[in-house]
Amino acid sequence: MTDLLWLVIALPLFGATINLLFGKRIGEPISGWLGLGFVGLAWAIAVPATLSLVSGSAHPETIYLFSWIPAVGADIAILWDPLAALMTMIVTGIGSLIHLYSIGYMRGDERYPRYFAFLNLFIASMMMLVLAANYAMMFIGWELVGLCSYLLISFWFTKPSAAAAGKKAFIVNRIGDWGFLVALMIVFASFGTFDFGAIFASGPTVITVGTATAITLLLFVGAVGKSAQIPLYIWLPDAMEGPTPVSALIHAATMVTAGVFMIARSAVLFEMAPVTGAVVAIVGTATALLAALIAIAQTDIKKVLAYSTISQLGYMVLGVGVGAYTAGVFHLTTHAFFKALLFLGAGSVIHAMADEQDMRNMGGLAKKMPITFITMGAAWLAISGMFPFSGFWSKDEILGATFARGGGFVVLWLIGLLVALLTAFYMTRLFVMTFMGKARWSEDVHPHESPASMTIPLVVLGFFTVSAGFVNTPVRLAFEHFLETSFEGVPHIEGLSFGLFSALAGVTLVVATAGIVWGWHKYSRAELPAEDGTFWQRSRAAFGVDDFYGRTIVAPGRKASEWAAETMDTKVLDGTAHGVGSGIRGLGDVLARFQTGQVRGYAGGVAVAGVVLIVVFLVVGGGI
Amino acid sequence: MAEAIVFIIFAAVALVGAVSMVSASNPVYSAMGLLTSMFAIAVLYVVLDAHFIAAVQVIIYAGAVMTLFLFVIMLIGVDKSDAYGTQVPLQRMMTAIVAVGLFGAIALAGRAAWITGSNAFGTPGLNGTAEAIADELFGTWMVVFLSTVMLLTIAAIGTIALAYFKGAPDAEVAE
Amino acid sequence: MTITITWFLLLAAALFSIGVAGVLIRRNALVMFMSIELMLNAVNLTFVAVSNELGLIEGQVAALFVMVVAAAEVTIGLAIIVAVFRTRSSANVDELAEMKG
Numbered sequence: 001m002t003d004l005l006w007l008v009i010a011l012p013l014f015g016a017t018i019n020l021l022f023g024k025r026i027g028e029p030i031s032g033w034l035g036l037g038f039v040g041l042a043w044a045i046a047v048p049a050t051l052s053l054v055s056g057s058a059h060p061e062t063i064y065l066f067s068w069i070p071a072v073g074a075d076i077a078i079l080w081d082p083l084a085a086l087m088t089m090i091v092t093g094i095g096s097l098i099h100l101y102s103i104g105y106m107r108g109d110e111r112y113p114r115y116f117a118f119l120n121l122f123i124a125s126m127m128m129l130v131l132a133a134n135y136a137m138m139f140i141g142w143e144l145v146g147l148c149s150y151l152l153i154s155f156w157f158t159k160p161s162a163a164a165a166g167k168k169a170f171i172v173n174r175i176g177d178w179g180f181l182v183a184l185m186i187v188f189a190s191f192g193t194f195d196f197g198a199i200f201a202s203g204p205t206v207i208t209v210g211t212a213t214a215i216t217l218l219l220f221v222g223a224v225g226k227s228a229q230i231p232l233y234i235w236l237p238d239a240m241e242g243p244t245p246v247s248a249l250i251h252a253a254t255m256v257t258a259g260v261f262m263i264a265r266s267a268v269l270f271e272m273a274p275v276t277g278a279v280v281a282i283v284g285t286a287t288a289l290l291a292a293l294i295a296i297a298q299t300d301i302k303k304v305l306a307y308s309t310i311s312q313l314g315y316m317v318l319g320v321g322v323g324a325y326t327a328g329v330f331h332l333t334t335h336a337f338f339k340a341l342l343f344l345g346a347g348s349v350i351h352a353m354a355d356e357q358d359m360r361n362m363g364g365l366a367k368k369m370p371i372t373f374i375t376m377g378a379a380w381l382a383i384s385g386m387f388p389f390s391g392f393w394s395k396d397e398i399l400g401a402t403f404a405r406g407g408g409f410v411v412l413w414l415i416g417l418l419v420a421l422l423t424a425f426y427m428t429r430l431f432v433m434t435f436m437g438k439a440r441w442s443e444d445v446h447p448h449e450s451p452a453s454m455t456i457p458l459v460v461l462g463f464f465t466v467s468a469g470f471v472n473t474p475v476r477l478a479f480e481h482f483l484e485t486s487f488e489g490v491p492h493i494e495g496l497s498f499g500l501f502s503a504l505a506g507v508t509l510v511v512a513t514a515g516i517v518w519g520w521h522k523y524s525r526a527e528l529p530a531e532d533g534t535f536w537q538r539s540r541a542a543f544g545v546d547d548f549y550g551r552t553i554v555a556p557g558r559k560a561s562e563w564a565a566e567t568m569d570t571k572v573l574d575g576t577a578h579g580v581g582s583g584i585r586g587l588g589d590v591l592a593r594f595q596t597g598q599v600r601g602y603a604g605g606v607a608v609a610g611v612v613l614i615v616v617f618l619v620v621g622g623g624i
Numbered sequence: 625m626a627e628a629i630v631f632i633i634f635a636a637v638a639l640v641g642a643v644s645m646v647s648a649s650n651p652v653y654s655a656m657g658l659l660t661s662m663f664a665i666a667v668l669y670v671v672l673d674a675h676f677i678a679a680v681q682v683i684i685y686a687g688a689v690m691t692l693f694l695f696v697i698m699l700i701g702v703d704k705s706d707a708y709g710t711q712v713p714l715q716r717m718m719t720a721i722v723a724v725g726l727f728g729a730i731a732l733a734g735r736a737a738w739i740t741g742s743n744a745f746g747t748p749g750l751n752g753t754a755e756a757i758a759d760e761l762f763g764t765w766m767v768v769f770l771s772t773v774m775l776l777t778i779a780a781i782g783t784i785a786l787a788y789f790k791g792a793p794d795a796e797v798a799e
Numbered sequence: 800m801t802i803t804i805t806w807f808l809l810l811a812a813a814l815f816s817i818g819v820a821g822v823l824i825r826r827n828a829l830v831m832f833m834s835i836e837l838m839l840n841a842v843n844l845t846f847v848a849v850s851n852e853l854g855l856i857e858g859q860v861a862a863l864f865v866m867v868v869a870a871a872e873v874t875i876g877l878a879i880i881v882a883v884f885r886t887r888s889s890a891n892v893d894e895l896a897e898m899k900g
Contacts (some may be wrong), residue, residue: 604823614732645830646817655833658837661840677843680816689870699881719823758859760856778871779875786878
């Protein structure tokens with residue numbers, strides 16, 4: 001079974017090529033079904049291999065495909081272990097559902113086949129990242145997903161804001177990638193290879209704590225870019241310019257989780273550097289708090305979801321920062337389900353409301369769109385951390401692990417609790433403003449339920465949103481056992497006693513319920529509350545972070561580039577080129593005076609030269 | 625002894641002829657001077673046992689080439705006025721220096737460095753007859769000989785082509 | 800006083816130098832050309848003299864070839880001078896300065 005695993009990368013790649021080359025000829029619905037078929041086939045191929053890992057009948061293995069750069073020991077090889085299998089299932093499974101959804105959502109778009117080609121390419125790149133057996137291959141996948149996110153965010157590139165958003169995403173990602181690349185250099189300098197097996201086996205013996213700290217901090221810089229943490233989160237809200245299924249796939253379920261995945265993969269290295277762990281946890285918590293504060297005042301439904309993604313990513317980063325890798329990955333999994341559901345549901349709402357995205361113009365959609373209403377309701381409860389939905393279990397595991405670390409981490413636990421309150425509050429606000437209350441839309445909008453191709457994925461995701469939590473309850477840590485073999489060599493955090501866990505979970509539950517009640521009470525009145533205070537205005541403007549970057553980083557950069565273009569290029573470089581030309585011409589003018597045209601002059605020159613040469617030969621030859 | 629006297633006399637004649645060629649203002653006098661020089665050199669060839677070459681010198685050089693020169697001088701006409709042209713000041717002085725320098729250089733090179741040997745005159749065994757030369761010419765140097773045949777043919781053709789050159793291409797220049 | 804080849808070589812050198820002087824100092828194209836002929840003759844004299852000294856016949860063969868080439872060259876050269884004269888009606892070399900750069 002594992003022999004066929006290379007197809008998981010190759011099939012979507014093939015699908016992308018077909019749609020790129022022949023898309024126009026294949027035409028509208030078929031290119032979409034083709035894209036769905038390739039990804040679905042990849043999922044189907046991965047299922048038996050995953051099941052045999054789950055049942056314990058197979059062991060993790062490395063499947064060698066071919067040699068890429070022998071000099072640095074970088075091969076193209078697949079590391080198939082539980083962590084990779086889990087990510088494969090998430091990416092191909094949710095990816096297939098989103099392909100299905102897109103077939104209906106993107107109907108009528110003039111670059112329909114191109115969209116599916118990019119989507120397939122994204123799945124292929126993400127698979128390469130996830131299945132990589134060495135850092136070099138992971139980096140290829142890392143860069144490719146960045147490229148695909150650029151292509152997909154700026155899919156409607158004729159809109160200037162979309163083109164700018166795509167550029168912003170790519171450039172900010174690149175800043176993170178710089179950190180990743182420097183980390184790779186240090187890894188190679190210390191270990192001489194990129195292979196995961198070799199590095200993790202010899203880690204504690206080969207490098208010092210200082211080197212490990214350097215490597216992990218730089219790897220975290222890469223994760224900060226890709227997983228939208230402070231200070232490189234600014235691309236994610238702008239990325240909402242892309243089509244909503246793209247937001248669901250890339251910015252909720254898969255690509256942004258690549259950073260968390262990479263940290264989990266490098267767990268052995270992170271365990272060697274406690275300083276980095278603390279930094280990671282603090283950055284994650286701060287991001288979660290800041291994003292939650294911004295999400296409160298947003299009026300665009302997709303922007304709320306974007307900031308909520310950043311906030312939940314903060315949770316995941318906090319989880320892996322305190323060493324609870326399985327908890328972080330567990331939240332990654334549950335978040336993939338309910339966030340994708342939220343985005344697809346939002347897409348369904350936007351589609352029904354004829355591309356209206358402002359929540360102040362919605363309301364009362366519950367009766368018009370029942371399936372969307374129910375599934376989004378499930379997701380809302382999950383993200384707010386309600387028992388027994390999946391979000392409850394995963395969020396509490398992270399918070400429990402943070403508390404268990406003790407010391408300064410209790411402060412982080414408190415902030416995490418505050419973020420849970422805020423999350424419940426703003427998600428309730430979103431839900432109530434969209435689905436409950438009085439209808440606030442104008443007469444010419446006719447909301448209706450979306451077609452089956454869009455609602456079926458919603459239902460499937462809804463099912464997982466409700467049930468996915470049960471794989472890792474404290475009484476039955478099946479998920480953690482499943483991932484054990486991926487985290488060999490990582491010290492296991494002392495599990496909380498059942499009593500302590502229940503107590504902490506209870507606290508979280510109370511806080512979340514308080515948030516929901518507060519939100520419901522505030523927003524289900526007849527008139528929407530005016531959100532006008534200073535806090536509301538600052539929050540709506542995302543606390544001016546983008547402007548700050550614009551003033552401090554972008555403006556000097558633009559000045560430097562203008563200087564380079566006008567002064568350097570025009571004056572110095574062009575001047576040099578022209579100067580050389582005119583210099584040579586001047587020299588030519590001087591030399592031209594020797595060409596008198598007088599034959600006798602030339603003859604005289606020959607005669608004189610003859611004499612000189614004879615003398616030279618005599619002297620040199622030793623005749624004289 | 626006899627050769628020495630012959631040499632001195634005819635060397636003098638050659639030099640006088642050469643100098644007069646360079647310095648005469650009338651081109652016909654120049655041609656006459658050169659002719660004299662060539663005859664003297666022919667005699668010197670005979671002294672050097674190069675009989676065939678001497679004969680060829682008289683027939684070809686003195687007989688054909690100089691005759692051709694005289695024909696052309698007569699055709700073009702003589703212009704006494706611009707005998708010596710000086711553009712650069714001291715041109716004659718500099719020419720004299722160059723000429724003397726060249727002479728000195730060649731003399732030194734010729735005698736001191738490059739041509740070594742017995743320095744004797746009249747080595748026995750040198751046969752300057754037509755027969756000996758023909759043996760060499762049509763034996764070892766056949767290819768070169770045929771090349772010179774081609775060269776002469778081409779020269780003749782070229783001369784005929786030039787003869788048909790009608791005059792200044794005023795039409796093209798006027799454009 | 801016996802003759803040595805050196806005398807012939809010196810004479811040839813002198814004739815050659817006189818020829819060079821003639822090329823440099825005369826303006827009439829025909830006289831220039833004749834000076835060149837003088838130079839060729841000097842070379843011929845050198846060839847024959849050395850062939851005498853070394854006892855080889857090749858020197859004389861070379862002299863013969865030089866004569867052939869000189870004859871061909873004279874033919875063409877004079878034809879050119881005639882053609883030039885036809886257009887300019889002057890045999891002044893200094894006026895043929897069209898290659899002035």
